Amino acid sequence: MSIYVVIPAYNEAGMIRKVINGLKKANYTNIVVVDDSSNDKTYEIAKDMGVHALRHIINRGQGASLRTGIEYALEQGADIIVTFDADGQHQPADIKKLIKPIKKKQVDVTLGSRFIRKDKSIPKLRRLYLKTGALVLFLMYGIQLTDSHNGLRAFSRKAASKIKIQGDRMEHASEIPEKIKKNRLRYKEIPVKIKYTEYSKKHGQNFKTNAFKIFFKMVINKLLR
Amino acid sequence: MSLIHIIVIVFGLFAISRAYLRYKESKVKLGELLFWTGIWGAAMVFAFFPDTLNWLSDRAGFRRGMDFLIAISVITLFYLVFRIYVKLDETGQDITKIIREIAKSKK
Numbered sequence: 001m002s003i004y005v006v007i008p009a010y011n012e013a014g015m016i017r018k019v020i021n022g023l024k025k026a027n028y029t030n031i032v033v034v035d036d037s038s039n040d041k042t043y044e045i046a047k048d049m050g051v052h053a054l055r056h057i058i059n060r061g062q063g064a065s066l067r068t069g070i071e072y073a074l075e076q077g078a079d080i081i082v083t084f085d086a087d088g089q090h091q092p093a094d095i096k097k098l099i100k101p102i103k104k105k106q107v108d109v110t111l112g113s114r115f116i117r118k119d120k121s122i123p124k125l126r127r128l129y130l131k132t133g134a135l136v137l138f139l140m141y142g143i144q145l146t147d148s149h150n151g152l153r154a155f156s157r158k159a160a161s162k163i164k165i166q167g168d169r170m171e172h173a174s175e176i177p178e179k180i181k182k183n184r185l186r187y188k189e190i191p192v193k194i195k196y197t198e199y200s201k202k203h204g205q206n207f208k209t210n211a212f213k214i215f216f217k218m219v220i221n222k223l224l225r
Numbered sequence: 226m227s228l229i230h231i232i233v234i235v236f237g238l239f240a241i242s243r244a245y246l247r248y249k250e251s252k253v254k255l256g257e258l259l260f261w262t263g264i265w266g267a268a269m270v271f272a273f274f275p276d277t278l279n280w281l282s283d284r285a286g287f288r289r290g291m292d293f294l295i296a297i298s299v300i301t302l303f304y305l306v307f308r309i310y311v312k313l314d315e316t317g318q319d320i321t322k323i324i325r326e327i328a329k330s331k332k
Binding site: 034052053054055056057058060061064067068071072075166168220 | 310317318320321324325327328329331332
């Protein structure tokens with residue numbers, strides 16, 4: 001069974017090597033890095049490390065990068081596709097737990113959640129944002145999740161082909177649950193550990209302003225589509 | 226004839242002629258040409274026969290003709306902004322598609 005790990009990356013030159021090495025060490029060899037037109041050496045580093053390195057020549061956002069990576073992995077014949085953040089906050093050891101229920105054909109999608117287990121290391125403000133996000137998802141799409149914006153997910157081939165991410169920017173985080181529901185895919189949340197380093201905190205800062213943008217997009221999309 | 230009349234007439238005719246030229250180049254659809262002709266035509270009619278505006282605004286329940294005009298304008302503008310928003314979103318998605326294909330083909 002071929003497992004592909006898709007990493008959307010934007011200006012992650014400082015971390016990408018570590019992330020790729022971590023995955024290699026955990027025996028994941030099919031690694032797809034989608035560089036979203038970084039200003040630094042993210043793409044060059046990924047390419048040098050011998051992974052599948054794709055590059056957007058214009059910045060199109062995380063949602064767009066994910067879809068590029070997922071489509072590429074499907075074309076390469078992936079059976080399971082894992083999405084993994086480039087900033088080093090995810091643990092390669094968690095992937096095993098995510099793909100297990102898919103391998104056993106119990107579910108089509110697994111979503112990483114940092115809230116299933118009590119974890120004191122999550123900053124309070126971020127907890128509030130994420131919990132509010134989860135509540136909005138429930139109210140709008142009727143899908144109950146404990147964590148709304150966790151980039152660690154795994155999809156069966158079937159699920160990955162059905163979930164076509166339309167939102168180019170951050171709104172994919174709410175779009176994926178919506179499409180899981182629409183396509184009647186079976187899903188499960190899996191507890192994962194998120195490492196909050198100074199590096200990842202700095203990179204996640206734009207979340208606050210993004211939250212409103214995401215919500216606005218969700219409402220518009222609900223009206224339009 | 227006051228200054229506002231002249232401005233409305235000149236600008237209205239200008240805008241309609243632009244729309245017509247674009248239509249001849251088939252850059253806008255017939256519906257859009259009619260839409261803009263309607264908007265500017267109405268503006269010219271209102272400028273010359275303010276009574277028509279008062280008559281309309283009375284029917285619509287506004288006290289002053291100007292209030293009615295501004296309300297209609299705001300609604301029209303909102304609608305146009307919305308259309309532009311949708312169009313922009315579609316254009317963005319098209320660009321993404323191109324960028325994606327390039328990324329995959331260059332691999």
